[in-house]
Amino acid sequence: MxxxxxxxxxxxxxxxxxxxILASIKSLFKKNRSGFTALEGINLTVKSxxxxxxxxxxxxxxxxxxxxxxxxxxxxxxxxxxxxxxxLLSGLGTGFSxxxxxxxxxxxxxxxxxxxxxxxxxxxxxxxxxSELGEFIDQPLRTYSAxxxxxxxxxxxxxxxxxxxxxxxxLGVGDPNFREKSMERxxxxxxxxxxxxxxxxxxTLMKKICSRMILIHKGKILSEGEPESVIAAYYEANPx
Amino acid sequence: MVDDTxxxxxxxxxxxxxxxxxxxxxxxxxLSSSRDLLSQLTKREIAARYRQSALGLSWSVIEPILLAMTxxxxxxxxxxxxxxxxxxxxxxxxxxxxxxAKTLMGVVTSLSHNVSTIQAVYFARVIHPCVKMLxxxxxxxxxxxxxxxxxxxxxxxxxxxLVWVFAAILMSGLLGFxxxxxxxxxxxxxxxLEHLFRFVTRAGFFLSPVxxxxxxxxxRGKLGEMVLFNPMATPLTLxxxxxxxxxxxxxLIWIAYSCGFIILSWIVGAYFFEKNQAEAVKxx
Numbered sequence: 001m002x003x004x005x006x007x008x009x010x011x012x013x014x015x016x017x018x019x020x021i022l023a024s025i026k027s028l029f030k031k032n033r034s035g036f037t038a039l040e041g042i043n044l045t046v047k048s049x050x051x052x053x054x055x056x057x058x059x060x061x062x063x064x065x066x067x068x069x070x071x072x073x074x075x076x077x078x079x080x081x082x083x084x085x086x087x088l089l090s091g092l093g094t095g096f097s098x099x100x101x102x103x104x105x106x107x108x109x110x111x112x113x114x115x116x117x118x119x120x121x122x123x124x125x126x127x128x129x130x131s132e133l134g135e136f137i138d139q140p141l142r143t144y145s146a147x148x149x150x151x152x153x154x155x156x157x158x159x160x161x162x163x164x165x166x167x168x169x170x171l172g173v174g175d176p177n178f179r180e181k182s183m184e185r186x187x188x189x190x191x192x193x194x195x196x197x198x199x200x201x202x203x204t205l206m207k208k209i210c211s212r213m214i215l216i217h218k219g220k221i222l223s224e225g226e227p228e229s230v231i232a233a234y235y236e237a238n239p240x
Numbered sequence: 241m242v243d244d245t246x247x248x249x250x251x252x253x254x255x256x257x258x259x260x261x262x263x264x265x266x267x268x269x270x271l272s273s274s275r276d277l278l279s280q281l282t283k284r285e286i287a288a289r290y291r292q293s294a295l296g297l298s299w300s301v302i303e304p305i306l307l308a309m310t311x312x313x314x315x316x317x318x319x320x321x322x323x324x325x326x327x328x329x330x331x332x333x334x335x336x337x338x339x340x341a342k343t344l345m346g347v348v349t350s351l352s353h354n355v356s357t358i359q360a361v362y363f364a365r366v367i368h369p370c371v372k373m374l375x376x377x378x379x380x381x382x383x384x385x386x387x388x389x390x391x392x393x394x395x396x397x398x399x400x401x402l403v404w405v406f407a408a409i410l411m412s413g414l415l416g417f418x419x420x421x422x423x424x425x426x427x428x429x430x431x432x433l434e435h436l437f438r439f440v441t442r443a444g445f446f447l448s449p450v451x452x453x454x455x456x457x458x459x460r461g462k463l464g465e466m467v468l469f470n471p472m473a474t475p476l477t478l479x480x481x482x483x484x485x486x487x488x489x490x491x492l493i494w495i496a497y498s499c500g501f502i503i504l505s506w507i508v509g510a511y512f513f514e515k516n517q518a519e520a521v522k523x524x
Contacts, residue, residue, distance in 0.1 A: 003248055015522050016429070071362040074255030074518040081251040090360050097284055099291045104284075111280045112363050163249070 012077030053210035084163025346372030347420025404482030408475035421509030425520035474498035
């Protein structure tokens, strides 16, 4: 039976504008309310076993929404509640250290998410296999190509089987074979009753894997529902 | 029939703001439950500092040896100081000050210099400044190994008072940690602080008993005694007492003052850090 894994209730988020040194000192004692609104009145419920796709123009608030779910940004208004472990896959190998090897980074990432070194060592064969890195796993990350970083990121983030996987603009990276594999991995997670929230500009990919889509426009949810209707709403809101 | 369905984890509120008055207790709890992560990140921090270096971590010992030789040449051979150990006292001062200054700078910039990690994954943010403190304490402990051969050559006794060396390292690291946490969130919105603290640590180097000893200041009477109000005066004196095999040469009241200052700086630092860190990361 599916259950709620993400619940956002009237969520609002404001980004402060950069300020001078005096304003910075003042902000130590009093919250700076000036700035711009990144998210406004967001109401969203995601259930286990769902793949939810988020689309919208650059700067519309898609990545910010994922970061609120991941707990990186606290809400200024409303509340965001989640159930279970979260793994955010944002950018190419983000959060990884360029100077550590792929193996060391995988262990470090696992530690950040509360997994022991032993657990990560046990998962290492699967990570190497999925990422197709072979002996490169023991090379520093600075020697990796963008595709290799993306492969390692997805391999690590999915190997630890989080309850909620947040994916931000990563699935379009890599060769067609890897994209196919990524899709299979994500769908496999969903079969295990996991939850996936994806941000991508690749509508073809989104249509294939998402059970539901959301259109974000200027920090607000403009449309929500079947992929086809949401994509149509996107083109309506953003005419060519 | 037995229900073997695993119990669902409870819903939790993300990014909830905490009561800052109890920040220090939250921080202690978070740090103690993240020991594995702290150790991993400290290892990463040290590895990054000595990256692409063939001698690696050995530099933490080689550098003080070279410094000791330089100070000996400068203060004993060239300036003709009669105290042959003077170069060692200066070296110890420099090591303890470096532990404080590097921790302070590292903590002040701990959020602003970790943008990619902070924006990619959430974990207790106090871990970032704590990693800076732990890596500096670990490196200073290694650097202080250089005093062992010096003590043997200088015929200094190995006594129980060596414990003051460890106390001094811990005190300097904790002071940099607590004090730096007050300003770490501010540095996310305004990087002027980074430059200001670079000046503060350089000025403090000369205003603290690093290149001189507390005895020299006390010879100057009342004005010299003012130096004891500097919380770094105690660890800088304790490290020298420890290596020379003597009991602390400053009154217990000043040691208590310095410890109190460090604890207070952590309480205040924890308060401002927890109150402002969530808002500060929006500037990154």
